[in-house]
């Protein structure tokens with residue numbers, strides 16, 4: 485069938501809106517009509533050419549919500565008409581990773597997903613007779629897409645697509661990093677580096693976890709008001725302090741008898757490896773945990789003195805906030821519908837597919853938190 489898609493033909497070039505062909509679902513696959521999709525920094529990362537797994541031409545987008553329109557043979561967990569959120573981290577509940585209970589990183593289809601293919605090794609999308617690759621197993625920058633059954637989370641039908649699409653990545657990643665990965669306890673002191681679409685969700689996760697001190701760090705001064713809106717208690721703009729950032733942050737966290745200082749938890753939401761180092765080194769000696777969320781370009785590496793780890797700081801990472809998608813995503817949709825978490829104010833721009841490149845421009849200029857394309 486014909487579908488409308490924003491196609492990434494080449495790294496570093498704007499997306500092109502085209503009519504492309506989509507084949508129906510094969511066994512254990514579902515076709516979903518995408519109703520809305522967010523634009524995450526990771527889409528920009530891949531489009532820029534910085535992603536070692538980037539493949540072109542492809543249909544990007546991994547933060548969507550929609551309705552199942554057709555199911556392939558053998559599909560039992562969803563039916564046409566069900567509302568779903570596509571999962572770039574699927575949950576098969578059968579692979580060694582799912583069974584380990586130690587990780588959310590299901591390995592059932594990761595190899596083909598990374599090559600832009602469905603689990604049987606082929607693509608369902610084509611343009612002028614040539615295949616177009618899928619992206620992160622989702623390709624939500626098309627108004628219809630095909631996904632493996634294990635890569636959709638069924639969600640309640642009264643939740644608005646143009647808001648819950650954000651749960652497909654940013655909301656779950658930020659809140660999950662706090663709750664699942666760092667397991668922040670009430671009263672903790674935390675520092676969040678980068679207050680964009682992910683960092684603000686880390687902040688609202690820290691508020692949920694009842695952290696005491698929530699320091700936000702960003703080079704964009706406009707992000708101060710944004711952080712405060714979701715529970716940030718202090719803001720630091722590294723360009724304005726006139727001194728080294730790490731000792732400045734450590735000083736801010738010194739209190740009472742504890743004159744060593746340092747945060748209990750820090751989160752990198754920038755993808756900048758120098759910032760990742762600062763986040764680790766701003767942790768408290770003996771127990772501070774730093775969580776890497778940002779995705780760094782091909783070839784980038786992190787560094788620190790091993791002494792930082794010898795003295796008890798812990799460096800961790802998280803993908804999709806450690807969430808098990810089919811299990812956890814419907815619960816996060818409930819949290820939103822029950823007003824336990826906020827989404828609406830973070831969606832700063834709603835765009836038609838024809839304006840999708842504007843969403844990337846707004847991100848580059850630091851003018852949006854999340855742009856959402858509504859089909």
Ligand code: NAD
Pocket residue numbers: 524525526529653654657677678679680681682683701702703704707722753754755756759776777778779780802803804805847850853
């Ligand atoms: P964004 O563009 O909305 O926000 C990034 C923020 O970082 C901006 O506010 C920017 O001003 C700030 N920033 C940039 N350089 C900085 C610096 N040197 N110091 C302090 N702040 C700085 O991006 P986003 O959508 O929030 O994504 C953030 C990162 O998280 C990206 O690298 C993205 O690829 C990654 N990500 C990872 C996961 C995961 O599962 N691990 C999920 C989603 C996104």
Ligand code: AHE
Pocket residue numbers: 524526527535536537538572573589594653779780782803804
């Ligand atoms: N292809 C990149 C890796 C990108 C990456 O780490 N992606 C995160 C999700 S970012 C969502 O916005 C992720 O899920 N990682 C786990 C995985 O299996 O990819 C690269 O650097 O190669």
Ligand code: ZN
Pocket residue numbers: 524525526527546547653654
């Ligand atoms: Zn994302």
